[in-house]
Amino acid sequence: MKITQSHIENSNADLKKNHMESFDFLSNQLSDKGVDVNLVVEKIKALQIAIPSWALGAGGTRFGRFSGAGEPADLIQKIQDIGIIHALNKSSNAVSLHIPWDIPQDYEAIRQIAKDLNINFDAVNSNTFQDQAGQKVSYKYGSLANSDKAVRELAVEHNKEVIKIGEKLGSKALTVWLADGSSFPGQHSIRKALANTHDSLSSIYEYLPSDWKILVEYKPYEPNFYSTVIQDWGTSFLLANKLGPKAYTLVDLGHHLPNTNIEQIVATLMTEEKLGGFHFNDSKYGDDDLTVGSIKPYQLFLIFHELAQGFAETNNPSLSWMIDASHNVKDPLEDLLQSVEAIKLAYAQALIINQKALEEAQQNHDTAKAQEILQDAYRTDVRALVSEASRQLGGAISPIKAYRKVGVRNELIKERGTDSKASGL
Numbered sequence: 001m002k003i004t005q006s007h008i009e010n011s012n013a014d015l016k017k018n019h020m021e022s023f024d025f026l027s028n029q030l031s032d033k034g035v036d037v038n039l040v041v042e043k044i045k046a047l048q049i050a051i052p053s054w055a056l057g058a059g060g061t062r063f064g065r066f067s068g069a070g071e072p073a074d075l076i077q078k079i080q081d082i083g084i085i086h087a088l089n090k091s092s093n094a095v096s097l098h099i100p101w102d103i104p105q106d107y108e109a110i111r112q113i114a115k116d117l118n119i120n121f122d123a124v125n126s127n128t129f130q131d132q133a134g135q136k137v138s139y140k141y142g143s144l145a146n147s148d149k150a151v152r153e154l155a156v157e158h159n160k161e162v163i164k165i166g167e168k169l170g171s172k173a174l175t176v177w178l179a180d181g182s183s184f185p186g187q188h189s190i191r192k193a194l195a196n197t198h199d200s201l202s203s204i205y206e207y208l209p210s211d212w213k214i215l216v217e218y219k220p221y222e223p224n225f226y227s228t229v230i231q232d233w234g235t236s237f238l239l240a241n242k243l244g245p246k247a248y249t250l251v252d253l254g255h256h257l258p259n260t261n262i263e264q265i266v267a268t269l270m271t272e273e274k275l276g277g278f279h280f281n282d283s284k285y286g287d288d289d290l291t292v293g294s295i296k297p298y299q300l301f302l303i304f305h306e307l308a309q310g311f312a313e314t315n316n317p318s319l320s321w322m323i324d325a326s327h328n329v330k331d332p333l334e335d336l337l338q339s340v341e342a343i344k345l346a347y348a349q350a351l352i353i354n355q356k357a358l359e360e361a362q363q364n365h366d367t368a369k370a371q372e373i374l375q376d377a378y379r380t381d382v383r384a385l386v387s388e389a390s391r392q393l394g395g396a397i398s399p400i401k402a403y404r405k406v407g408v409r410n411e412l413i414k415e416r417g418t419d420s421k422a423s424g425l
């Protein structure tokens with residue numbers, strides 16, 4: 001199944017008149033406010049969000065997994081699915097692989113299919129939170145942090161293997177998320193676990209190619225419920241600083257305790273030029289991995305406000321952007337299209353903030369005005385800007401409507417059958 005130009009044209013034909021009217025109306029309104037609409041559209045066009053290889057099938061929960069149909073059976077089919085998303089929205093030109101779930105069998109074929117679909121290889125993810133078949137020592141009590149040197153060495157070796165795989169595909173970053181921690185007080189030495197983690201990460205860092213980054217992801221709890229070694233941005237930032245200039249912090253939106261001010265974390269990390277990557281999702285309670293923008297769209301907007309300002313005013317390097325969501329009740333491809341759309345909407349809202357007026361209000365301590373300025377941008381319906389960016393790139397005015405009109409899932413079921421095979425978290 002491949003999305004063709006005529007699929008896109010058919011879908012856009014239904015929507016174009018309405019869309020152009022909305023776009024013209026919005027353009028006039030924004031221009032009157034001093035917004036450079038063309039520049040905003042260009043910036044939205046440039047935003048590309050990687051799709052994780054594990055999000056293309058139903059993820060399930062620990063209580064069960066209700067499989068979808070027509071799910072990808074292997075890496076080639078996963079990349080084909082991302083090709084479908086990218087052809088529709090023109091904003092998902094990369095895949096983020098998880099090793100060993102996605103070890104390529106035939107590198108040449110993988111590279112070729114990705115090239116044909118204009119898909120790049122974003123950060124590669126290592127996995128030391130599960131034991132693999134035949135593994136000599138176990139990660140049950142931790143991996144890079146383990147008190148047993150043999151386990152740490154195995155985990156370090158695995159990360160080096162992941163880098164080697166990434167190099168063959170053209171990736172430029174390794175993302176490390178560790179499950180390491182303890183579930184009960186006294187289970188391990190908190191200080192030694194952190195020191196071991198630093199030591200292990202240093203060995204991986206030394207192995208990292210000169211043009212690569214290592215992205216250190218943090219998470220407060222789960223699967224360990226008393227302490228997690230890399231529990232928060234401070235610990236990740238500390239490790240990234242100790243490791244050196246190729247190490248950065250990765251922010252996963254779901255990896256914060258309730259009410260954490262994530263936008264403030266983003267602002268601080270960017271000021272320190274240490275924000276390396278983003279995992280987008282949404283949550284109501286914990287690491288819920290819900291569709292981006294489905295629960296807290298205002299928070300997402302405020303995060304993009306900090307990101308947009310950070311890009312303009314700091315020397316923070318470009319980021320690895322990725323969705324990190326899981327789907328239990330929706331078609332994963334529809335869910336991913338919705339997530340990418342939500343990111344683009346939040347970005348567009350951030351881009352139309354009247355920064356000059358905001359700065360003035362801040363300078364004058366006019367708090368009410370500052371809030372008005374932010375909320376004026378947030379409450380603007382910017383969907384036409386996002387649609388226009390996609391249309392100008394040859395994508396769909398409404399990626400999800402096009403997906404349904406083409407009947408993509410049915411086509412995939414015809415090709416792949418109803419058996420679900422995709423691996424996911």
Ligand code: PSV
Nearest residue numbers: 125177217252279287324425
């Ligand atoms: C586990 O919480 C997790 O969702 C992390 O966010 C990682 O990024 C992902 O799994 C893949 O390892």
Ligand code: MN
Nearest residue numbers: 217252279324
């Ligand atoms: Mn994540």
Ligand code: MN
Nearest residue numbers: 252254255287
């Ligand atoms: Mn997570």
